[in-house]
Amino acid sequence: MKDDKFTVSFTLNGKPCSVDLKGNERLIDVLRDSLDLKSVKEGCGAGDCGLCMVLVDDKPVHSCLMMAGQIRGKAVTTVEGIGDNRTLHPIQKAFLETGAVQCGYCNPAVILAAKSLLDSNPRPSRAEIRRALSPVLCRCGSYVRFEESVLVASGEKS
Amino acid sequence: MSETKLLQCPVLQTNSQRLPSLRFLMPRSLDEALAMLQEDTNAKPVAGGTFLIPSLISHQTRTTTLVDLTGVEGYRYVKSENGFLKVGGFTTIATLVESDPLNAFDAFRTFKNGFVSPPIMNIATVGGSLALRSYTEDLVTIFLSLNAQLVMINKGVERVVSLSDHVDHSEDSGIIKEIEFIEPKKNLVCFFSKLNMSVSRIPFASLALKAELDGNIFSEVNIVANCARGSTPGRLSKTEAALTNTRFEADSVSEAINELEQEAEPHSDFMAPGWYRKKGLGALLRKISLQARQKGGFTE
Numbered sequence: 001m002k003d004d005k006f007t008v009s010f011t012l013n014g015k016p017c018s019v020d021l022k023g024n025e026r027l028i029d030v031l032r033d034s035l036d037l038k039s040v041k042e043g044c045g046a047g048d049c050g051l052c053m054v055l056v057d058d059k060p061v062h063s064c065l066m067m068a069g070q071i072r073g074k075a076v077t078t079v080e081g082i083g084d085n086r087t088l089h090p091i092q093k094a095f096l097e098t099g100a101v102q103c104g105y106c107n108p109a110v111i112l113a114a115k116s117l118l119d120s121n122p123r124p125s126r127a128e129i130r131r132a133l134s135p136v137l138c139r140c141g142s143y144v145r146f147e148e149s150v151l152v153a154s155g156e157k158s
Numbered sequence: 159m160s161e162t163k164l165l166q167c168p169v170l171q172t173n174s175q176r177l178p179s180l181r182f183l184m185p186r187s188l189d190e191a192l193a194m195l196q197e198d199t200n201a202k203p204v205a206g207g208t209f210l211i212p213s214l215i216s217h218q219t220r221t222t223t224l225v226d227l228t229g230v231e232g233y234r235y236v237k238s239e240n241g242f243l244k245v246g247g248f249t250t251i252a253t254l255v256e257s258d259p260l261n262a263f264d265a266f267r268t269f270k271n272g273f274v275s276p277p278i279m280n281i282a283t284v285g286g287s288l289a290l291r292s293y294t295e296d297l298v299t300i301f302l303s304l305n306a307q308l309v310m311i312n313k314g315v316e317r318v319v320s321l322s323d324h325v326d327h328s329e330d331s332g333i334i335k336e337i338e339f340i341e342p343k344k345n346l347v348c349f350f351s352k353l354n355m356s357v358s359r360i361p362f363a364s365l366a367l368k369a370e371l372d373g374n375i376f377s378e379v380n381i382v383a384n385c386a387r388g389s390t391p392g393r394l395s396k397t398e399a400a401l402t403n404t405r406f407e408a409d410s411v412s413e414a415i416n417e418l419e420q421e422a423e424p425h426s427d428f429m430a431p432g433w434y435r436k437k438g439l440g441a442l443l444r445k446i447s448l449q450a451r452q453k454g455g456f457t458e
Contacts, residue, residue, distance in 0.1 A: 004181050023182035023224070026211065045175035046212040047278055048358060059252070060277040064175070065208045069182045070228045113276075135275045 008072040013081025021068045028052045028063040031078060039079040039108035043137070050136035053109035054078050060116045060135070079108035082115060091115055094153035102140035109136045114150045123154055177214050181223045187230060188311070192333070194225045196313055201225050203333055205248055206282035209290060233285075233335060236260065243341050247285030247309075247334040251297070252276075254284050262342035264449065265300045265350035265366055273352060275359055285334035291325040291391075293384040294360045298325065298391050300350050301339060302382040303366035309336040325391055345371040347453050349446035352384070353438045355429070362430040363438035367446045371454050375403050381414075383439050385424035396421045397443070406451040414447070415440040 009018045012035065019034055031037045031054065043049035045064050052063040055077040083089035088096070091114050095101055100110075110133055117124055117132035124132070129150045133143070151157040183201070185191040195201050201223035204210050213219040233246035236257040243259055254260055255270035270279075273296055287297045288308065298321070306321040312332025324331060340346070352364030364384040369376040379398045386392035400414035424435035 006182070021182075022179075024177040024180045026177065029176065042175060045215055047208055047275070050277065053277060056280075059280045061280050062208075062277050065206075065211050065278075066281060067182060067204065067207055067211070067224065067226065069184060069226055070207070072184070072229070131271075132276060135277050 006069070008069055010071045010073060011075040013077055014075075019068075023069070025068040026064055027054070027056075027061075027066040027068050027071055027076070030068040031063060031076075037078045037080055041105060041108070048137075050113070051106055051109050053112050053136060055112055055116055058116060058119060060113050062135075077112065077115075079111055082111070089115070091118065091149065091153045094149040098145050098149045098152055100142055100145035100149040102138075102142050106136050106138045106140075110138070110146050114146070114153065118150070118154055123156060124150065126151070175215055177211070178217075178220075180214075180221060183223060183225045184229050185225060185227075188233070188333075188335075191225050191227060191230055192311065192314060194223075195333075198223050203227050205286045206250070206278075208278050208282040209286065227283075227333075238341055241341055242338050245284055245337045247283065247336055249284050251279035251282050251284060251287065255279065259342060263300075263304075263348045264453070265303070265348040265368075268350050269296050269300065273354070273359060284337060288321065288324070288337065289334055291328075293364075293389045293391050296350065296352060296361065296364060296384075299352075299364050299366045299382050299384045300348070301337065302391055302393065303348060303350075303368040303380045304339040305380065306337050306339040308334050309338070311335050322393070347371065347376075347450045349449050349453075351442045351446050353442065360429070363424070363435045363442060365439055365442040365446060367443070367450060369401070369406075369450060374456075375405055376401065376450070376454065377403060381418075381443070383418075383422055383424070385422070385435055385439075387423050388425045389427075394418055394421050401447065405454070405456050406447040407456075411444055411447045415443055418443055 004023055005020055007018055007020050019030055028040055028042055031040045040063055041051040042064055043051040047062045047065045053060050054063045056074050083092050091111050113133050113136055129147050133146055183194050185194055200221055202221040204224045205227040227248055233248040235246040237244050238259055255266055260266045287295045301321050308319050308321055308324055310317055310319055310332045348368040350366040352361035354361045361384055366382045368380040370378040379402045381394045381398045383394055384391045386394055396417040397414050400417045401410055404410035418440055419436055422436055422439055424432045426432040
């Protein structure tokens with residue numbers, strides 16, 4: 001059968017956005033293919049690896065598990081929306097300071113998970129950090145440095 | 159290989175994780191959604207989509223139309239009424255576990271703090287989880303222990319069914335509008351625990367226990383295993399009997415574990431053999447009955 005096309009409007013990285021969709025497109029498909037936001041990575045496609053994480057209304061969600069049509073009226077944030085080459089987000093700066101980067105493939109998802117945590121809980125404990133970052137798999141095993149980065153960004157550690 | 163050639167590589171250009179062609183309908187009311195589902199009997203409702211989307215990708219579920227329930231207002235709530243808690247079927251799991259009345263149950267606190275993935279609970283719905291009636295869903299096990307009732311709507315007809323009946327029958331019973339169960343009270347204990355491999359969070363064994371403290375003994379004991387009969391969740395009546403009117407002391411718990419090992423018939427699959435699941439359920443019963451005993455104020 002042929003997909004029916006339709007348009008949805010939402011806020012993307014703080015700016016209004018309208019996009020034409022096919023019925024079978026997931027949020028990740030639209031972000032990567034139509035909107036060219038390549039920080040959003042597809043791994044397992046089943047919500048296990050967390051690499052496709054974005055923030056929807058400031059909460060972390062797996063963009064591979066959300067239909068694109070479901071974002072109408074919502075605010076979507078990808079890592080492109082929280083900093084750029086000139087002005088890094090404090091969490092990105094903390095990642096650089098602590099060397100929490102190896103292959104970097106999972107970093108956008110981890111940074112967004114950390115941002116969501118710090119926005120709601122500016123002084124998280126180590127246990128809270130681990131829980132918040134646990135949905136993202138890092139094949140390089142940089143978990144300890146991620147934890148240190150979040151502590152640095154929260155001001156708990158210099 | 160040059161970058162251009164690499165980009166042309168057919169392996170990199172496959173769309174193995176893309177959904178098949180389908181229509182995506184966005185009703186504004188439940189009536190409109192039900193009409194769409196009735197009009198196209200092949201259509202599937204989608205709320206959270208955390209189960210359905212991977213299932214469509216892997217072709218385990220097939221459909222040509224999705225009816226999106228996220229735009230339907232009025233079915234996202236947790237409220238207290240006449241001694242019962244009522245949860246709207248489209249409530250996200252995050253809203254459920256963050257609500258104050260639910261946090262009074264140890265089972266839901268354990269589930270929230272240890273077992274549910276934050277990005278999943280932000281979109282997955284309570285009704286969607288219970289609709290799966292699967293051993294993989296922790297909420298099925300917990301709500302079964304609380305004797306939950308479901309308000310379901312199918313082809314315009316609304317009816318109330320017990321979660322237990324819903325789990326035991328495999329036919330399509332419609333959309334879950336509301337879940338109703340007992341309110342937390344001082345003499346009620348409800349605990350939950352599970353054994354899982356950390357990445358998937360799918361349990362190979364999970365157990366919920368609900369009991370009421372009646373004087374200095376536990377009564378009204380409900381024990382639910384996620385794999386009581388094969389891969390179907392259900393209560394374990396002989397195990398419950400072994401713990402009813404006791405203080406969950408060591409001897410009673412050991413007897414209950416013996417009953418559980420006779421009574422439970424878990425399935426075997428790639429995650430674990432049935433005998434291992436049975437041992438896991440026994441270990442979980444020992445753990446949560448001790449927690450209940452401590453909560454009841456009994457010391458060793």
